[in-house]
Each structure stands twice: as structure tokens, then as C-alpha cells.
Amino acid sequence: MSRPPTPGKPASRRDLLRWGLLLGASAPVLSACGGLSTSGGGGDGVSFVSTQFTPVEEAENLRGILRRVYSGGVNYVVGDSSQLSAQIRSQAASGTMNIDLIGGLHGDFAQLGEGLLTDLSDLMDELSVGGYSAEFTELAGLGGTGAFYIPWTQATYLLAAHESALEHLPPGAEVDALTYDQLLDWVIAARRANDDRPVFGLPGGPEGLLHRFIQGHLYPSFTGGVVSTFSGPDAVAMWEYFRELWANSTAASTNFDFMQEPLSSGEVTVAWDHAARLVGAPANNPEQWRMVPSPAGPRGRGYMSVLLGLGIPQGSEKVEEAKAVIRSLSTPDAQIELLRTNSFFPTVDTPIPGDLPPAILLEADAVKAQQDSPDTIVSLPPVGLGQRDGEMSKVFRDAFTAIVLDGADIRATLDAQAGNMQTILDEADVPCWAPDPDTGERCRVA
Incomplete structure (x- = not known):
């Protein structure tokens, strides 16, 4: 290393x-x-x-x-x-x-x-x-x-995959250099080979870190930013992708807090989470597991550290x-x-x-x-929000609930949540943080 x-x-x-x-x-x-x-x-x-x-x-x-x-x-x-x-x-x-x-x-x-x-x-x-x-x-x-x-x-955050899922990788895909399109193709193929039961999971439970997946991985990878690109056209495309990825994820993801538990039980065979919440999965049979970098999107390989x-x-x-x-x-x-x-x-x-x-x-x-x-886009957790940090996380989780779970209109949802996000930023009066440019002025939603 x-x-x-x-x-x-x-x-x-x-x-x-x-x-x-x-x-x-x-x-x-x-x-x-x-x-x-x-x-x-x-x-x-x-x-x-x-x-x-x-x-x-x-x-x-x-x-x-x-x-x-x-x-x-x-x-x-x-x-x-x-x-x-x-x-x-x-x-x-x-x-x-x-x-x-x-x-x-x-x-x-x-x-x-x-x-x-x-x-x-x-x-x-x-x-x-x-x-x-x-x-x-x-x-x-x-x-x-x-x-x-x-x-x-x-x-940081990673993917974990059991070897049984690797045989379903799409042709030409390298597991250590996946794109999000390849991830979607992979989990679809694995689902079909598993009697139409999804094998992919995300930490969408009450204590799960799904908002960090959206904020620190999907947004930078698809839009190149987070706040400055929150409601732009690339963000709409990202949420359309996420709808499809979630449709091929196990429905129990809304209950998962630590992904090492459903991975260990075999409920899922591929999952994304914080490294500390994945390490228990391969503890008993590490030779049957791979830890995998987060995928890359159209703008690069976004990840939060x-x-x-x-x-x-x-x-x-x-x-x-x-x-x-x-x-x-x-x-x-x-x-x-x-x-x-x-x-x-x-x-x-x-x-x-x-x-x-x-x-x-x-x-x-x-x-x-x-x-x-070579295509990394490092994302940072919000800076300077203090007690408002939880409210910023809620913006992403609320957008997920509306768009992905409830099927709400993406553009209307992003416009509404952009207003909520800007209110938080106005009250905190802080500049943007990476990957958004820090101009020295108050961070603004595009």
C-alpha cells in the first residue's frame, strides 16, 4: 500500500x-x-x-x-x-x-x-x-x-464482493476499475442468475451512510461537484441512474446500517459502505472476498475520504x-x-x-x-456547518426518498431541495468545499 x-x-x-x-x-x-x-x-x-x-x-x-x-x-x-x-x-x-x-x-x-x-x-x-x-x-x-x-x-468507503458474484461481471470489466454502468450491468446479471433475487445492497437504514454514497460518490462521479451541481442536468441523469441501480438492489437495503452483516449472512454478495463497516464480512473466509474501489462515472471516480x-x-x-x-x-x-x-x-x-x-x-x-x-475526484464532508451538518445530510436523504423510493419528479424535487440546501448554507455563511470550488464567498447551489 x-x-x-x-x-x-x-x-x-x-x-x-x-x-x-x-x-x-x-x-x-x-x-x-x-x-x-x-x-x-x-x-x-x-x-x-x-x-x-x-x-x-x-x-x-x-x-x-x-x-x-x-x-x-x-x-x-x-x-x-x-x-x-x-x-x-x-x-x-x-x-x-x-x-x-x-x-x-x-x-x-x-x-x-x-x-x-x-x-x-x-x-x-x-x-x-x-x-x-x-x-x-x-x-x-x-x-x-x-x-x-x-x-x-x-x-474511506469501498465496495465488497463475494467471489460468487465475480463470475457475473460484464465482459471487459476490471473489478478494480469499474464504471457505474458496469456496476449496474453486473448487479443486473447477478440478480438474473440468482432467480431474480437482487444480490446488491446499500446502507439505507436509520444509521446507514447512504447519504455519503450520494453526496461523496454519485454526485462527484456524475456531475463533478456536489453543491454547485446539485440540481443541474447532470444531477438529473445521476438520479435517473440511481433509480435503476436501486431497482436492482435488495429491498431490505432500507433497513441496512452496517453492510458487513448482510454480506456475512449471504443476504447480499455485493455492497458499498464505509471500510470499517465492511471489514467483518470477509473475516472468516477472506480468500472468498474482494474489496473493490468505488466506481467511476462520466466525470471521474468520485470518493469521500x-x-x-x-x-x-x-x-x-x-x-x-x-x-x-x-x-x-x-x-x-x-x-x-x-x-x-x-x-x-x-x-x-x-x-x-x-x-x-x-x-x-x-x-x-x-x-x-x-x-x-488517474481519474479520482476526492470529495470532502461539509465544512463549517456545525449543528447544521445533519440537516445537509437530510437534504440528500429526503431527495433519495422522494425520487428513488416514491417516484417523485426529479427536477421538481431537486429544485425544492436546492432551496432547503441554500437556506442551510446561508445561515452557516460558509464557502464551498471540495470538489466544489472554494471562491472565498458563501457557497451557493447552482
């Missing part, structure tokens, strides 16, 4: 984007949770609040890593972005900060801003001899000159202890262990060892193929 840019070595913006390093904001957490409890911040141990690794198993995996790599106590609590932001602001206003360490996506830190985060420039320099690249430093600086979080780990960081809120009374936790989680061994357990890839410059579980190695090969594709 090719590796991220070496700290201290200059890297181009394209290189950073291909490795998910120029990411813009928070995606929804993998599972919902109740309110945060950070009362332990003033007692023993570091109070570590994260918007990521929220499923019980993933959280326990991380707690296990923390116990192995850090000798002090850590109270690891999970919550969503709006909860985290609200508590940081509330505690900062009260003068009592009970949160010592933050784990989240770039957008979690961007919505806090440098006024609520500790400058970690010294730690950034310490963890990378010679300093990070100019692009990387700029990202962590949140528009300023400091470093307000340390890159932690990264992930995810970067997690670690930061310290201003006002924490345990800054040095929190820095020690960051150091512990930034070692190659700790990051490889996080890959081994939670399927998130390192941000530090370290080789991927061959003794990892075969399912992880399958994903590593697919990630490399996806990132090395």
Missing part, C-alpha cells in the same frame, strides 16, 4: 487530497449516543471525548489500545459533533473545562476555531522531525498560523497529560493497532505489515487502487 506524505517532506495538494489529508468537516458519527458525561475531567485521568469510534466494539477497541500505550488513566467518552461543540463552549464560558482531549474530524475542530483550542505547534514539530508540509500545517492551523489538532487516523484528529481545548488543566496521550496514539505501533482493530488507516509514515488480518489487507489493496486511479 502506498503511504501518506512523509512528515517534513513537501507534498502537493493532490497528494494530500488523495490520502484524505485535506478533509473539511464532520460526517455523522457511526452510532448515536446520549448526552456526554465529562464530570471526570477534574478527577484522575484524562477526559477524552470523541465524535468517532462510537459503536460499542470500536470504543472498547480504542480503550484497549489506550490501556496498552498510555500508562495514565483515560476516560474515553463518545458523542456527536453538536454535543461536543456545545459542551466545549459551555465549559469555556463557565471557566471550568472538564474536557482534556478531543478526537474528531476536521470539521469538529473547524467549528470550534482556534479561540477554543490549544495551539499544538510544539507537539506537531516534535512528532515530525523537520515539521509537516506547508499544506498540512495550514490545514491544522484552521486558517491561522498555529496547529490546533494533530492528525490521528483516516478511512475521512480524516480524524486529536486536539486539546483551551482551559484544560491537564494539557501535558493530554499531549502524552496524543504522543502515545501517534506512534506507528498504536496506529497499526487501530487499523487492526477498527479499520482506520495510519496518518503517520509507516508500512502496512503483512501480519494484519487478511480482511484488513484486502481493504488496503482496494484503498491503494482507489487512491492511485
Whole structure:
């Protein structure tokens, strides 16, 4: 597997984007949770609040890593972005900060801003001899000159396919370089060979990430953008395609949250999802599985990438202890262990060892193929929306419900949802994020 840019070595913006390093904001957490409890911040141990690794198993995996790599106590609590932001602001206003360490996506830190985060420039320099690249430093600086979080780990989205489905690939199709037309032909052929029962599934359940498939994969691949092309003619063609793809998907997709479960049970044999939600499928028989890059559309091979960081809120009374936790989680061994357990890839410059579980190695090969594709269009989660991020996701899910499930008119639906999207952007007053061009002005729906 090719590796991220070496700290201290200059890297181009394209290189950073291909490795998910120029990411813009928070995606929804993998599972919902109740309110945060950070009362332990003033007692023993570091109070570590994260918007990521929220499923019980993933959280326990991380707690296990923390116990192995850090000798002090850590109270690891999970919550969503709006909860985290609200508590940081509330505690900062009260003068009592009970949160010592933050784990989240770039957008979690961007919505806090440098006024609520500790400058970690010294730690950034310490963890990378010679300093990070100019692009990387700029990202962590949140528009300023400091470093307000340390890159932690990264992930993306892929297709998973059982070998039984591969025989139905259309003639001339290469599984590691599929187009969306070939994907549709593939799932149609597999359905027909399976007594007309669909074999393809998507995560359309209440906690599924179907909106990221639409937002980060279909839209860039078919239109070249997301917001700026939301209701254009290419978007109409994309939704027409999606109707046909969904018609050849299992109807149970509206209930699927994690695709590794229906893949493991044999309910589907081909599926798209977050890498961490696919890795369980080939765990018992990896020789019978392939992990596959996302397909390409008329505009290119669009895919969304995810970067997690670690930061310290201003006002924490345990800054040095929190820095020690960051150091512990930034070692190659700790990051490889996080890959081994939670399927998130390192941000530090370290080789991927061959003794990892075969399912992880399958994903590593697919990630490399996806990132090395010459026609990639990297999509970033929304930047700067804060608590409105969920409303932006709802725009895509509502459009899907109306157009694909209910058969509503595509043009009328997109026009209505474009108004909803623009209202969100107007109230947030933020510029566009990749793949849409950042003009420095308020992002606008075309």
C-alpha cells in the first residue's frame, strides 16, 4: 500500500487530497449516543471525548489500545459533533473545562476555531522531525498560523464482493476499475442468475451512510461537484441512474446500517459502505472476498475520504497529560493497532505489515487502487456547518426518498431541495468545499 506524505517532506495538494489529508468537516458519527458525561475531567485521568469510534466494539477497541500505550488513566467518552461543540463552549464560558482531549474530524475542530483550542505547534514539530508540509500545517492551523489538532487516523468507503458474484461481471470489466454502468450491468446479471433475487445492497437504514454514497460518490462521479451541481442536468441523469441501480438492489437495503452483516449472512454478495463497516464480512473466509474501489462515472471516480484528529481545548488543566496521550496514539505501533482493530488507516509514515488480518489487507489493496486511479475526484464532508451538518445530510436523504423510493419528479424535487440546501448554507455563511470550488464567498447551489 502506498503511504501518506512523509512528515517534513513537501507534498502537493493532490497528494494530500488523495490520502484524505485535506478533509473539511464532520460526517455523522457511526452510532448515536446520549448526552456526554465529562464530570471526570477534574478527577484522575484524562477526559477524552470523541465524535468517532462510537459503536460499542470500536470504543472498547480504542480503550484497549489506550490501556496498552498510555500508562495514565483515560476516560474515553463518545458523542456527536453538536454535543461536543456545545459542551466545549459551555465549559469555556463557565471557566471550568472538564474536557482534556478531543478526537474528531476536521470539521469538529473547524467549528470550534482556534479561540477554543490549544495551539499544538510544539507537539506537531516534535512528532515530525523537520515539521509537516506547508499544506498540512495550514490545514491544522484552521486558517491561522498555529496547529490546533494533530492528525490521528483516516478511512474511506469501498465496495465488497463475494467471489460468487465475480463470475457475473460484464465482459471487459476490471473489478478494480469499474464504471457505474458496469456496476449496474453486473448487479443486473447477478440478480438474473440468482432467480431474480437482487444480490446488491446499500446502507439505507436509520444509521446507514447512504447519504455519503450520494453526496461523496454519485454526485462527484456524475456531475463533478456536489453543491454547485446539485440540481443541474447532470444531477438529473445521476438520479435517473440511481433509480435503476436501486431497482436492482435488495429491498431490505432500507433497513441496512452496517453492510458487513448482510454480506456475512449471504443476504447480499455485493455492497458499498464505509471500510470499517465492511471489514467483518470477509473475516472468516477472506480468500472468498474482494474489496473493490468505488466506481467511476462520466466525470471521474468520485470518493469521500475521512480524516480524524486529536486536539486539546483551551482551559484544560491537564494539557501535558493530554499531549502524552496524543504522543502515545501517534506512534506507528498504536496506529497499526487501530487499523487492526477498527479499520482506520495510519496518518503517520509507516508500512502496512503483512501480519494484519487478511480482511484488513484486502481493504488496503482496494484503498491503494482507489487512491492511485488517474481519474479520482476526492470529495470532502461539509465544512463549517456545525449543528447544521445533519440537516445537509437530510437534504440528500429526503431527495433519495422522494425520487428513488416514491417516484417523485426529479427536477421538481431537486429544485425544492436546492432551496432547503441554500437556506442551510446561508445561515452557516460558509464557502464551498471540495470538489466544489472554494471562491472565498458563501457557497451557493447552482
